[in-house]
Amino acid sequence: MSDLPIPTNEKNETRAPEADLALIKSMMLAGRRRMGIDGVHLIVWGAVLAIAFLGQYLSVVGILPKTILGVWLPAYAIGGLASYLVDKKTPRLAVEKNLALSVYSIAWSTVGLGIAIYLIFSVIAGTFNASTITMLTTVGFAGSFFIVSVITGLDKLKYVAYGWWGLVAYFAYFGTHSPTLLLVLSAACILLLLLPGYLLKRTLGGED
Secondary structure (H helix, E strand, C coil): CCCCCCCCCHHHHHHHHHHHHHHHHHHHHHHHHHHHHHHHHHHHHHHHHHHHHHHHHHHHCCCCCCCCHHHHHHHHHHHHHHHHHHHHHCCCCCCCCCHHHHHHHHHHHHHHHHHHHHHHHHHHHCCCCHHHHHHHHHHHHHHHHHHHHHHHCCCCHHHHHHHHHHHHHHHHHHCCCCCHHHHHHHHHHHHHHHHHHHHHHHHHCCCC
């Protein structure tokens, strides 16, 4: 019995690397399609946050009444409603276990949840600090764009991440208490959220 040949699966072993590459490629393509669809979300939130930061600036300098919740609660409500409507009108990708889509979703959800938790509880406790939320926002956006660029193969998104990291250095060096920096954040939301969203929607929105 020891002389009997041991069955092998050479055909499957040969194709395994090809199958793995095909799986990785399909995940990356799914991530690209998701970015194309969610480019609209970046447009929405880029516009909403740009207006909110501008409104906060006008509030700080006295043109509008002094308020935090009066600016940010409507901003989150409008942004959330707009995102919901966009989701209702855009096709969903097939539900499947896809690492790229899972990482993509986790990356952005973590940023939004972290900012929302800090904003709500700091305002309730009276400990709100502009420096803290600014750093949370810029670091979170930078990390999310970089992670998404890696899992989707969209290398140009790394430059958007570098832009947000540049803002982290800028705010750390100059401080985030100056009203003028609210204008910088407003402009950043246009250049580093709205504009990338528009370009992603235009180039990837119809990708198969």
